[in-house]
Amino acid sequence: MEICKHDQFCGGCIHQGIPYEKQVEMKGREVLRLLEDKGIKYEKFLGIEGSPKQYAYRNKMEYTFGDQVKDGDMTLGMHQKGRFMSIITVDECQLVDPDFNRILRAVLDFCNRNGYRFYHKKTHEGLMRNLIIRKGERTGEILVNVVTSSQTEFDEAAFTEYIRQLPLHNNLVGVLRTINDGIADAVNCDELKVLWGRDYYMEKIMGLEFKVSAFSFFQTNIEAVERLYTEALELIDDLEGKTVYDLFCGTGTITQALALKAKKAIGVELVEEAVEAAKVNAALNGLANCKFLAGDVFNVLDNIEEKPDVIVVDPPRMGIQNKALSKIVDYGVKQIVYISCNPKTLAENLQFMQLYGYEVKTVKAYDNFPMTKHTECVVLMTKCGSDKK
Numbered sequence: 430m431e432i433c434k435h436d437q438f439c440g441g442c443i444h445q446g447i448p449y450e451k452q453v454e455m456k457g458r459e460v461l462r463l464l465e466d467k468g469i470k471y472e473k474f475l476g477i478e479g480s481p482k483q484y485a486y487r488n489k490m491e492y493t494f495g496d497q498v499k500d501g502d503m504t505l506g507m508h509q510k511g512r513f514m515s516i517i518t519v520d521e522c523q524l525v526d527p528d529f530n531r532i533l534r535a536v537l538d539f540c541n542r543n544g545y546r547f548y549h550k551k552t553h554e555g556l557m558r559n560l561i562i563r564k565g566e567r568t569g570e571i572l573v574n575v576v577t578s579s580q581t582e583f584d585e586a587a588f589t590e591y592i593r594q595l596p597l598h599n600n601l602v603g604v605l606r607t608i609n610d611g612i613a614d615a616v617n618c619d620e621l622k623v624l625w626g627r628d629y630y631m632e633k634i635m636g637l638e639f640k641v642s643a644f645s646f647f648q649t650n651i652e653a654v655e656r657l658y659t660e661a662l663e664l665i666d667d668l669e670g671k672t673v674y675d676l677f678c679g680t681g682t683i684t685q686a687l688a689l690k691a692k693k694a695i696g697v698e699l700v701e702e703a704v705e706a707a708k709v710n711a712a713l714n715g716l717a718n719c720k721f722l723a724g725d726v727f728n729v730l731d732n733i734e735e736k737p738d739v740i741v742v743d744p745p746r747m748g749i750q751n752k753a754l755s756k757i758v759d760y761g762v763k764q765i766v767y768i769s770c771n772p773k774t775l776a777e778n779l780q781f782m783q784l785y786g787y788e789v790k791t792v793k794a795y796d797n798f799p800m801t802k803h804t805e806c807v808v809l810m811t812k813c814g815s816d817k818k
């Protein structure tokens with residue numbers, strides 16, 4: 430693949446131009462360095478896996494309307510590297526399905542033709558704010574969600590017609606409009622309007638089906654994350670008859686995969702909408718042995734009656750706070766599987782867990798986000814001495 434035409438301004442693909450094997454090797458070395466810096470002793474490093482797809486792997490993009498130079502033409506895309514107020518049009522991004530680029534270009538043309546202006550971050554004036562495109566990798570379903578203020582007229586019928594007649598390879602299943610009049614530079618939903626079709630797409634992963642609604646979290650690189658989750662769950666000795674906690678469970682993908690084998694799987698997640706989505710999906714998959722609880726892991730752990738035999742954690746980039754980690758290690762379960770999207774906070778958490786009687790058996794890294802700086806890791810920890818019992 431040639432160097433992307435947006436490379437000069439877009440800060441997303443920092444490793445672009447470096448041969449892929451080299452990128453993977455660099456990320457693997459970085460994980461080991463971070464672990465070693467924290468004095469983490471591990472029995473085995475199982476290496477690093479590259480992504481099954483190096484391009485067109487992202488199933489979601491959140492683009493912003495703006496301009497690249499002050500009072501210049503309207504743009505739609507990503508923030509320019511190092512220049513927060515500048516937006517660059519990324520209509521040839523290589524990390525997304527070509528349909529995303531087609532839709533982005535078409536929406537920008539539509540807005541220019543209709544004289545719609547972008548919402549200005551400083552003056553808080555203007556109409557067009559964001560464009561969110563999501564795709565079911567395994568179903569080929571596409572959802573288009575345009576985010577606007579309510580300050581001036583927006584021709585919803587013309588927009589819908591225009592999007593529906595675009596020649597796409599994938600199957601458009603919904604055209605949505607989100608009204609956001611908040612002044613924060615974030616996508617908040619004051620009202621979600623279904624202009625056509627439905628407000629969700631379907632995805633298939635780990636042999637399960639998922640209904641992913643407009644704002645639900647869902648993993649970005651499906652092929653890569655399926656392999657990562659599968660390998661992470663294979664580290665657990667035996668799930669039969671066991672109660673498993675899936676902490677920081679998001680929309681409950683892991684919880685449901687665990688429930689296929691365990692006696693009971695309990696997911697805990699801060700975002701209530703994600704928990705509601707997880708419940709809907711568990712019902713869709715006919716899984717009656719899943720339970721989902723909304724709230725901060727630190728608080729919710731005190732209210733779960735069933736004690737765990739195994740714990741899986743998949744925290745956000747900031748890792749797990751020590752006060753929550755104390756409660757997790759206090760269960761004394763034989764195996765903890767730690768899935769991490771930030772090797773730096775992973776190393777800090779492992780250091781703490783080692784002090785409280787856990788040892789690191791295996792570490793494996795995964796490059797689920799080729800060209801970018803991100804690396805995922807899966808670590809198996811066991812309670813010291815539990816092997817000898």
Ligand SMILES: C[S@@+](CC[C@H](N)C(=O)[O-])C[C@H]1O[C@@H](n2cnc3c(N)ncnc32)[C@H](O)[C@@H]1O
Pocket residue numbers: 646647648676677678679680681682683697698699700703724725726727743744745746770
């Ligand atoms: C990396 S994602 C996990 C994704 C999940 N495994 C899935 O497949 O959908 C981390 C999740 O932790 C949640 N989270 C962040 N802080 C939390 C907390 N203190 N307690 C519970 N959940 C939290 C986030 O909302 C997010 O959904």
